[in-house]
Amino acid sequence: MKHYAWAAAMGLVLLFLTSACQAFQSDDIGATVAADSARYVTEAAGIGQTALAQQTRVLSTAQAAETYVVSMNDINRQLLATVRVVNPPTAAVYSNPSAALAPAPNVEAGTPAPPTLSFSDINTAIAVRDSDGCPDVLQTEFSADTSRIYITARALNIRAGTRMSVQWSYDADGQVRFEEPWTVTSSASSFCFWFYAEPSNFEFTPGQWTARLFADGVA
Known part of the structure; x- marks a missing residue:
């Protein structure tokens, strides 16, 4: 100037x-x-x-x-609300959005329904704690030379075998730039999990980005 x-x-x-x-x-x-x-x-x-x-x-x-800005736009909360809908207390589940509804198990009267899978505390962060995997430094704006960007969430009543995944997309063209799956190895009533992206996964182009979480392929 x-x-x-x-x-x-x-x-x-x-x-x-x-x-x-x-x-x-x-x-x-x-x-x-x-x-x-x-x-x-x-x-x-x-x-x-x-x-x-x-x-x-x-x-x-x-x-x-x-x-460049990573914008949640509350989209993950909408996605995770959908996950709760397709995992009702009757234990009927979808393997994907177009799959048929699985029959509910025979549950005797008085038997409590299985805990409902849900998620909370969806955030983006610059770091996570080694002790519990929860976000250490929350952040929604990142410089172009950032080495790693995390998307984090807390899973409640999740079962082993649940397939989680993330999609990173660039809002300017709506294109998905990177996807990564991860399968839950142990059932848990509450735990933090995360995915991250690095410049080696895709170029951190200036602009607005969206990170979307999926459970068993359901958005």
């Missing part, structure tokens, strides 16, 4: 010097000086506006290049 300010100042000085030489060669010095002065004001204002516009564009470009 300093380069633009310097160029504008130099341009103004050159205009003054050139016009001054022409003015002293004129027969009507007073009229010429007055006309030139008016032109100087107009040209100087134009130069200033141009420089300001250039600086604004540079600032906007620099800010866009420095930061």
Whole structure:
């Protein structure tokens, strides 16, 4: 931005010097000086506006290049609400969105229904704790040179064999840039889990991104 300010100042000085030489060669010095002065004001204002516009564009470009935003847009909460719907207390499940409803098991009267699978605390983070896998530093904006971005969640009443997955998509074109699956190895009443993305998985292009979680292929 300093380069633009310097160029504008130099341009103004050159205009003054050139016009001054022409003015002293004129027969009507007073009229010429007055006309030139008016032109100087107009040209100087134009130069200033141009420089300001250039600086604004540079600032906007620099800010866009420095930061990109991972936007949850509450979409994961909607996805996980859907997961709860397809895992009702009767234990009927879908293997995928188009699969047939599995028959409910024979449950004797008085037998409590199986715990319902649910999720909470869906976040993006810059780090997770080694002790429990929960997010350590929550964050929704990341610089383009970030080494790793996490999406985290807490699973409640999850069973071994549940296939979790994540999709990272770039909102500008709606394209999925990276997918990764993970199968739960142990049943648990409550635990944190996470996925992460690195520049080696896909380029961290400036702009808005969405990370979506899936359970058993159901969005």
